[in-house]
Amino acid sequence: MLYKRIVVKLGTNLITGGTDGLDEAAMANLVNQIANLRKKKLDFILVSSGAITAGRKKLGIEKDRKDIPFKQVLASVGQNRMMNTYEKLFSAHGITIAQTLLTKTDLTDRQGYLNARNTLMALLELGVVPIVNENDVVAIDEIEEFKFGDNDNLSAMVANLVDADLLLLLSDVTGLYTADPAVDSNAELIHEVKEINADIEKMAGKTRSKRATGGMGTKIEAAKLATSCSTSVIIAYGQEPDVIAHVVSGKKMGTLFPTTTSKMESRKRWMLSGLSSKGGLTIDNGAVVALTQDGKSLLPAGVMEVRGKFKRGDIINIVNSNGTRIACGISNYSAADIAQIMGQQSDDILEILGHEYGTEVMHRNNLAVL
Numbered sequence: 001m002l003y004k005r006i007v008v009k010l011g012t013n014l015i016t017g018g019t020d021g022l023d024e025a026a027m028a029n030l031v032n033q034i035a036n037l038r039k040k041k042l043d044f045i046l047v048s049s050g051a052i053t054a055g056r057k058k059l060g061i062e063k064d065r066k067d068i069p070f071k072q073v074l075a076s077v078g079q080n081r082m083m084n085t086y087e088k089l090f091s092a093h094g095i096t097i098a099q100t101l102l103t104k105t106d107l108t109d110r111q112g113y114l115n116a117r118n119t120l121m122a123l124l125e126l127g128v129v130p131i132v133n134e135n136d137v138v139a140i141d142e143i144e145e146f147k148f149g150d151n152d153n154l155s156a157m158v159a160n161l162v163d164a165d166l167l168l169l170l171s172d173v174t175g176l177y178t179a180d181p182a183v184d185s186n187a188e189l190i191h192e193v194k195e196i197n198a199d200i201e202k203m204a205g206k207t208r209s210k211r212a213t214g215g216m217g218t219k220i221e222a223a224k225l226a227t228s229c230s231t232s233v234i235i236a237y238g239q240e241p242d243v244i245a246h247v248v249s250g251k252k253m254g255t256l257f258p259t260t261t262s263k264m265e266s267r268k269r270w271m272l273s274g275l276s277s278k279g280g281l282t283i284d285n286g287a288v289v290a291l292t293q294d295g296k297s298l299l300p301a302g303v304m305e306v307r308g309k310f311k312r313g314d315i316i317n318i319v320n321s322n323g324t325r326i327a328c329g330i331s332n333y334s335a336a337d338i339a340q341i342m343g344q345q346s347d348d349i350l351e352i353l354g355h356e357y358g359t360e361v362m363h364r365n366n367l368a369v370l
């Protein structure tokens with residue numbers, strides 16, 4: 001098998017079969033595939049959407065109400081129903097499942113990240129299949145910084161947490177196309193994307209289907225995070241017979257985004273996830289070379305611009321003069337401090353600020369280069 005640890009994201013349209021409630025037959029089909037592959041000693045973590053749709057159906061509410069607690073009500077009713085269905089389907093194969101509800105806030109904190117990682121790893125070790133969803137009941141909708149908002153991004157974070165080999169995004173789309181196949185008959189499926197650049201992002205557009213929260217745009221965002229954290233990503237059509245088996249055995253399906261990095265330590269993966277990223281620094285070309293080629297720390301002399309507000313200890317992005325992110329890591333100084341010391345020699349930090357936390361703006365050990 002090409003992949004050993006696989007995160008499978010199941011989109012709402014897939015597990016509802018395009019209806020207004022859970023489609024047990026569609027879910028059984030996916031569960032059967034996973035149960036068969038489990039016999040080959042592969043690890044699976046599911047990220048399943050559908051709680052909100054299942055809740056809406058159970059409560060018999062057809063029209064969308066926009067108020068936020070209401071969506072959370074639907075999620076809490078529906079999550080239970082969804083897990084019940086999974087429980088029934090997996091236990092028929094003798095497989096134990098676990099419910100894991102996560103929020104962005106939990107994982108932004110390093111301790112929370114480690115706790116979630118340890119739990120998921122321990123579950124895998126026990127042969128349990130974790131089923132993850134966003135904890136919609138507590139996720140704060142209005143503030144993007146605290147919410148994944150879509151399970152595509154959540155699944156990339158989960159792949160990062162468990163150091164997965166593959167993130168398989170299954171939905172009602174076949175993959176990434178050169179144009180929208182619904183309106184353009186010349187649209188072609190792209191089999192492999194080696195680099196997610198502006199052209200690819202443009203192709204993804206922002207198409208959204210009726211019930212799904214994410215579209216191709218969020219899938220590309222997810223692919224970007226996962227591939228930079230040593231996980232390959234495949235977007236494929238979830239109703240294709242035996243799609244999961246085909247994919248894990250290396251058969252070409254949908255669109256493949258091969259990982260761009262080799263395995264890296266968990267601390268770096270956490271920093272790269274940029275989840276708690278509050279701002280950033282633009283650095284000059286000399287500093288880019290020092291960081292990316294010479295393995296050096298970032299000194300105040302190489303900083304050209306401070307963006308956003310952040311405190312000492314926050315994770316921030318580092319971009320080059322073209323605005324391309326080249327690294328991220330934990331800042332030794334606040335944004336306000338760096339604004340004063342940028343372009344200056346490290347020896348002058350104490351005199352300028354009246355305090356000093358070291359000669360580096362960001363120490364090499366607290367930095368992850370992309």
Ligand code: GLU
Nearest residue numbers: 049050051052150151213
């Ligand atoms: N957490 C949402 C649900 O279970 C789904 C979010 C998504 O589909 O991206 O209904």
